[in-house]
Amino acid sequence: MHITMHDIYKSFGTNRVLTGVNFDLQEGEIHALMGENGAGKSTLMNILIGLHQRDQGTIMIDDKETYFESPKEAEQRGIAFIHQELNVWSDMTVLDNLFIGKERTSNFGLLNMKEMKALATEQFRKLSVSIPLNQEAGKCSVGEKQMIEIAKALMTDAKVIVMDEPTAALTEREIRKLFEVIASLKKDGVSIVYISHRMEEIFEICDRITVMRDGKTVDTKAIPETNFDDVVKKMVGREITDRYPERTSNLGEIVLEVKNTSKKGQFKDVSFSLRAGEILGFSGLMGSGRTEIMRTVFGIDSLDKGEIWVHGKKVSIRNPEDAVKAGIGFVTEDRKDEGLVLDFSIRDNMVLTNLHSFAPKGLIKDKKEQEFVDVLIKRLQIKTQSSATLVRSLSGGNQQKVVIAKWIGIGLSVLILDEPTRGVDVGAKREIYQLMNELTERGVAIIMVSSELPEVLGMSDRILVVHEGHISGELSKQEATQENIMTLATGGQ
Structure with missing residues (x-):
């Protein structure tokens, strides 16, 4: 799936969030979308999936002008979004969360629990996740909830997956497993929009990077053509010389x-x-x-x-x-x-x-x-x-x-x-x-x-x-x- 978003504008009341953003996603690529908090990254992707409607601009999917009315419609067309703020229902089981709105039923219209458990178990196996399917999701840690959201998206057979800070609550071992899954998806032609503030991850797994600042597109480059300092400067409009400020420890009682x-x-x-x-x-x-x-x-x-x-x-x-x-x-x-x-x-x-x-x-x-x-x-x-x-x-x-x-x-x-x-x-x-x-x-x-x-x-x-x-x-x-x-x-x- 090839997606082009051209000259996208969006305001919420008097607050202008996007002012002419351009973004291009090729089939089978991992495309990083970076920018400071509030730069408009999530808003842009929410417009793509129909959660928000653009004020101005065009969206082309496989060379056809396309606009979705809701995230459900986007998902049915093969675009899934793993949000940074997790959409997990705490009072429901892990299994219920995985299939909410996408329940599998028998010929008689009854829930096919056996099929759903088999599909969930297989997806968790691929992700090396060991959360009991009958556990209440509210009892899961933030990291476990993140893995539930990732599994949920991967089970939709999506052609495009937007991942907004997918590793923020994951351990190093879980991140490694996720990267293996991403590499496998790429081989199958799935495109991924990867929103993250972890620069090491961007340079490890992504093919191209688009940088946004203050609701505008600053630049798009192939990963080998840029570097850490260049990306940071474009994100914040200034150089940041040291990631961790110098610390003078003066310990007391x-x-x-x-x-x-x-x-x-x-x-x-x-x-x-x-x-x-x-x-x-x-x-x-x-x-x-x-x-x-x-x-x-x-x-x-x-x-x-x-x-x-x-x-x-x-x-x-x-x-x-x-x-x-x-x-x-x-x-x-x-x-x-x-x-x-x-x-x-x-x-x-x-x-x-x-x-x-x-x-x-x-x-x-x-x-x-x-x-x-x-x-x-x-x-x-x-x-x-x-x-x-x-x-x-x-x-x-x-x-x-x-x-x-x-x-x-x-x-x-x-x-x-x-x-x-x-x-x-x-x-x-x-x-x-x-x-x-x-x-x-x-x-x-x-x-x-x-x-x-x-x-x-x-x-x-x-x-x-x-x-x-x-x-x-x-x-x-x-x-x-x-x-x-x-x-x-x-x-x-």
Whole structure:
């Protein structure tokens, strides 16, 4: 399938999102689509599949002018979209999610469960996925939900698949398997639009790259004709000399101690400490227990046994409110369901954790609150027309900035960041890294859980590796390499 999108314009109200974008997808190619958060990448693809209608421009599919009225119609024509924000129904089983709207039935109109289970099992086998089909999808991790979405798209026999940040929540092993699947699809003539902020992936698997900036097409090139620095400069309009800002570690006293903590079926006898001004990296494969440990420290889930100490005092953390009172904040990996109130404004989300400081006597001081929000929007370079904008209308990366912003300025001692740069562009990543450095310079202690090994290596003062619910090893900055981390993550010594 050959797709050409020419001179595409799109506005939402007075906000012009696309202003004359051109994009060309050849049959059997892997075409990277890159740009900063808010550049218009997802909007362009949503216009292709009929989720949004263009204001102006033409779309040609196999030399015929074609416009879809809905994503369902696009899917029936062979175009599937794996969205960055996962469309998984939490109360339904994994099997139900895989076949929702595409159920297989017998001659009598009854659900053919045997056929659906066989098809799902075969697709999971190809992806090396081992999630029980009868499990509620809500009990799956973000990474597992991502694999469900990928499997769902691959089961449609699509001729074109749009993948929006498909590896953001996957481990290195799962990414390798996905790349094998992508290579196999390419051999079969399937075209893939690959939207990602992970530059290494783009240069490894893609044939061509189109860069967008501020709703416009900047350039399209074959991968061998460009390089990392050239792409970044076109994306952000400036050069970024270092991916990870220089870090000066000035560690203080121990602020957090986790002692012999366990939760049945998730982790056992986990102990670690954290110092003021430190960035402690947590690495490990998906399902190893990294996130589960952090959820208990923050009180989202309860501990079966163990103790948590803050500033040398034992604390009882039964819920997130107790954690915040103890000076602990948590940026969740699942920003959509757990980190934000999507129907609230940017302003309302940013001040959720800090309302008491703006209403010392029960009345909110609007001016003080607005000044606080305006400073954060400017500091984090959140792309929005107004702080009154609903969070659901922001790009994924700008939503992530709002999640982080709500924990800044409330006097935290410890900030837990679970996948802090998932779905965030290279320029915004550096802004988040600089913010992390600024926080540690003020004495805040940071725990960073990340599936990106370069990020763990580039930002951590010390690294703990989790394997099957145990801390399998600790690495100093000098000892840490990708090979050493993966050895510990897979149970080696």
